[in-house]
Amino acid sequence: MELENALYYYGIQAKLPYSLLKGVAEAGDLTRQPLDVWRRSQVARRMRRNSKWRGFMPREKGYAIFDKSSMPGVERVVAVCRKLVEERRDNGPKRREKNPFTFYERPEDFENNPELLDFALSDPIIETVSDYLGFLPQLKSIGLWLTQPLPKDLFGSQLMHLDQPEVGIVGVFINVSDVRPENGPFSFLPADLSRRVNDAVNYPKRYYCDDGRVTDEEVFSVCRPEDVKSLVGPAGTGGFVDLSACQHYGSRCSSGERIIFAIKFQKAHKARHEVRPFFRRYQDKVEQPRSLVIT
Numbered sequence: 001m002e003l004e005n006a007l008y009y010y011g012i013q014a015k016l017p018y019s020l021l022k023g024v025a026e027a028g029d030l031t032r033q034p035l036d037v038w039r040r041s042q043v044a045r046r047m048r049r050n051s052k053w054r055g056f057m058p059r060e061k062g063y064a065i066f067d068k069s070s071m072p073g074v075e076r077v078v079a080v081c082r083k084l085v086e087e088r089r090d091n092g093p094k095r096r097e098k099n100p101f102t103f104y105e106r107p108e109d110f111e112n113n114p115e116l117l118d119f120a121l122s123d124p125i126i127e128t129v130s131d132y133l134g135f136l137p138q139l140k141s142i143g144l145w146l147t148q149p150l151p152k153d154l155f156g157s158q159l160m161h162l163d164q165p166e167v168g169i170v171g172v173f174i175n176v177s178d179v180r181p182e183n184g185p186f187s188f189l190p191a192d193l194s195r196r197v198n199d200a201v202n203y204p205k206r207y208y209c210d211d212g213r214v215t216d217e218e219v220f221s222v223c224r225p226e227d228v229k230s231l232v233g234p235a236g237t238g239g240f241v242d243l244s245a246c247q248h249y250g251s252r253c254s255s256g257e258r259i260i261f262a263i264k265f266q267k268a269h270k271a272r273h274e275v276r277p278f279f280r281r282y283q284d285k286v287e288q289p290r291s292l293v294i295t
Contacts, residue, residue, distance in 0.1 A: 004028075008166070008208040018204040022166055029269045037135070037269050043289045044130040053127040057170075062191030062245045063229065064128070068236025073119045074174060078235045080113045081144050081176040081261050092146075100158050100184075100251035101258075105144040110282070116142065117282060120172075120263045121290045128240055129170050129265045137265035139279060139293050140169065144176070147184045147251040147258040158252050159213040160189075162203070163243035167270040173231055174238035176259035184253030186260065187230040189223060191245040197222050198247075214247060265293075 004025050011021040030037055048054050057064040068074045085092075085104055095102040110117045119125065120142055129137050163169045179185045189197065197203070200222045201214055231239050241248065243264070251258070279294040286294065 004166075005208075008204070012205050012208050021204075025166055033269055040136040040268060040292065041134060043136040043292070044134055047127050047130050047136075051123075051127040051131065053124055054131050056128050057132045057240045057242075059132065060192055062194075062242035063188065063239055065229075065231070065237075065239045067233065067238075071124055071236075071238065073115070073122055073124075074236045074238065076115050077119050077174060077261055078176050080115060081259065082235075084109060084113075084144060085146060085176070085259055098156055100150055100156055100253075101145040101147040103143060104146055104259075105142065109144075110142070110279070116261075117279075121286060121293055125172060125263070126290060126293060129172075132170060132240070132242070133168060133265075133267055135267055135269075136289060136292055137170065138268035138271055138295070140264040140266045140271075141262075142264075143262040145258075145260050145262060147253045147260075149253050149255060154252065156213075158249055159215065160197070160219050160247045160249050161212050161214065162194075162207065162245070162247060164266075164272070165204070165207060165244045167244055167272065168267040169243045170265045171241050171243045172238065172263040172265075173241065174261040175231060175233060175235050176261050177257065178234050179232050179237070179258050179260075180256070181230065181232055182254045183256045183258040184251045185230040185232045185258065186239075186241075186248065186250040187228050187252075188241050188246045188248035189219070189228060191242060193223050193227055194245060194247040219247065268292075 007025060008021055012018065066074075068078070088104055093102055093104060120139065126136070163171075173186050175185075177183070188194075197214065197219055201218050203212075203214070206212055206214065231237060250260075283291050283294055
């Protein structure tokens, strides 16, 4: 989306309001696929009518926390992910230089372990995300991440940031291992407090014209350390987080390790890349309207 990137970059340099730039970009995105936008909004509306997950993730706060007793299917996902990590420990993937965690998932995992994709497309997950976004979402990615201590200063996603603030990305994170503060839990500020930080540091300019990272000193000049929410707790603890609205970081691991299963959804009309090919192969196995989530 080079044109959109230019819109934000030069618009912000010209000191045009971010809300104006975002509105122009949104109008363009809505007109590219109007039928799909309408269809996804209608599906979300129908789901919302009788869903017990309606309102579970408040828009003002941009997050919701759950444990294994309240989220069906979590225990099976944790068991599968633990098995995959243990099988790959001795011959696992190497950490990418610019990432503080290692990606342990492989494309074949979703065929060999259908419960992973089944969980991502389950009623609690899809109904919660659809209610929050107002659209049946598009699946962006599924990951299995392992974090261990790193002997260097904080970098990359260890610093506060947003994921594509113009897109609308919701992450679902599940602790596969028991996670304590020293293990580097996924941590975030609620959306309302994140807006205060964004205003204080002129985050649109920070994101579109710089590296998009915010230091702890900048954050805590506006908020208190205790305002940060962290997904600490036993395996099966998890949460929904609006990654485009909640400033967040993770992988600040000082001892032990953290293993997390991560699912990301986005508004389909805001997608910047096509759905990964290995998700498309499951379209015929998934009933409508959920098959739309992987298209």
